[in-house]
Amino acid sequence: MIRRLWNFIWSPSGVISLGVLLIAGFVAGILFWGGFHWALEATNEEAFCISCHEMRDNVYEEYTHTVHYSSASGVGAICSDCHVPKAWGPKMIRKIQASKELWGKLTGVIDTPEKFAEHRPVMAQREWARMKANDSLECRNCHREDRFDYALMEPKNAEIMKAGLEAGDTCIDCHKGIAHNLPDLSGGYKKAYEGLVSMAADQEGDGDVIYPITTISYYLDAAAAKAESDVAGQLLAATALTVLDRKGDAIKVRIDGWQQDEVDRIVYALRGHRIFEATLKKETVEAVTRLATETDPDTELVWHEVSLEAWIRPGQVVDDLDAIWAYSAEMYSANCAVCHSKPDPGHHLANQWIGVLKSMERFVALDKEQTRVLQKYLQLRAKDTGGAAHHE
Known part of the structure; x- marks a missing residue:
């Protein structure tokens, strides 16, 4: 049986025997796999990572001024140490994900310092999320939690480190910006606020319950509101205002909340909690209506449930x-x-x-x-x- 199988393998099949084909295929497979592995590892080299000017002139320049680039002991980390997993499977997934950067290169998404700065928040947050998801695996390849010597750390730093690890935090939670400049993340909430301003302008005070998007003035009558004179106090952002009436450019609203006994010039959102809703001028205090009185059992402080009717301008309020x-x-x-x-x-x-x-x-x-x-x-x-x- 074995002899027949041996003869079958080495018998000529056309020009070349099956055995020769198998050996050739095996050798070709080794050469292909070796070449593929070599090419894959070449893309992990620092020289490859900074071969594009987008990386070389921006994040690489920042990185050269950090301890991950140069240290007293000469130990450092290159790009792939932090951004590419060591295990083959996760590494291949990461490489596939990164292939879209080629499209970004071709289309010039970040080919100028200005474009790079504009996209930095998105790129940084994406990488932070990846590292958060894998429990900062690349960090832990070098930094072993079980080998931290807290005695060599500043006492305050050691305390923070221990507390973070006990709470389940991962490296990237606290060490963003360790190798690159932090992005300006204010663009997101500034854009959101611009949306609120536009919404307020479009709505012009529409709605049964409206909310200031910033601190606004209020008045005790419509005429004062229209003239923006004789300000009675201030309403803080996100304070619920129940609409009672409208007269042209003035809206009559009711503010509901709580006052601490003998602290008459502040209205709070909840009893016992200093969540500010409104401030009152001295002469406005008499306009407040007391609805009920309660004693906080935890502090024994007396609180009054109150309401105040006032007039506002429509420009900086939304119903959302x-x-x-x-x-x-x-x-x-x-x-x-x-x-x-x-x-x-x-x-x-x-x-x-x-x-x-x-x-x-x-x-x-x-x-x-x-x-x-x-x-x-x-x-x-x-x-x-x-x-x-x-x-x-």
Whole structure:
């Protein structure tokens, strides 16, 4: 049987025997696989990565000034160490995903510094998401968690590192910008705010319940509102205003909320929580109607449920609260998820969020108005306010 099989393999079939064909195919397979592997690894070399000026003149230049490029020990990382998985399967998937960059090269998507800067946020967020999804696998190829020597770290850094790992954070949550400049992520929420401004201009105050998109003035009569004189106080962004009447360019609204006893010039959204809705001038206090009085069992402070009727101008209000919260959420992600993993809003109490944001002001580029609406967004989703669903 074996002899017959042997003779069959080596018997001439046409010009060449089957055995010769098998050997030739085997050798060709080895040569093909070796060539393919060589070509694949060549695309992982630093020289290949920076052969395009888009990479060489932008992210590579930034990278050369970091510890991943040059260190006292001479140990560094090249592009593929951070951006290409080591395992063959994930590596092939990554290569296939990256093939679309060839199309970007051909069409000049990022062929100028200006275009590169414009697309940097999208590219960075895509890579951050990839690394988040694989638990920063490429980082962990070199940095082993079980071999961290916390004694060699600054005490504060060691404390933050331990807390992050215990919370389940991954490397990229806190180390964005470790090898490249951070992108300007403000474009997303600035564009969202521009959308709110356009919506407010189109709606001109339409709706049964409307919400300011920024802090606005209110007045105690229609004439004052039309003339924009005798301001009675301020309404903060995302405060619910129930529409009662309209007179030309003036809208009569009702503000519902809570006042702490003997703190008459502020209206809060909820009892016991310093979620600001409105401020009142001294002479406006008498216009407030008290509906009920309650004592907070946790603090024993007395609170009054109140309402206030006032007049506003229609230019900066919308009837879509979700649009305001979408803007706020984008702002939260852009400013509070770059240096660390952004906390879930329910991680803190509503009143605690005031201090948390205050401590972060020097690290972010938000103005006072943006901080106010972000604070309100977080407070209404805090641990002790029941989450967003209870207030929308």
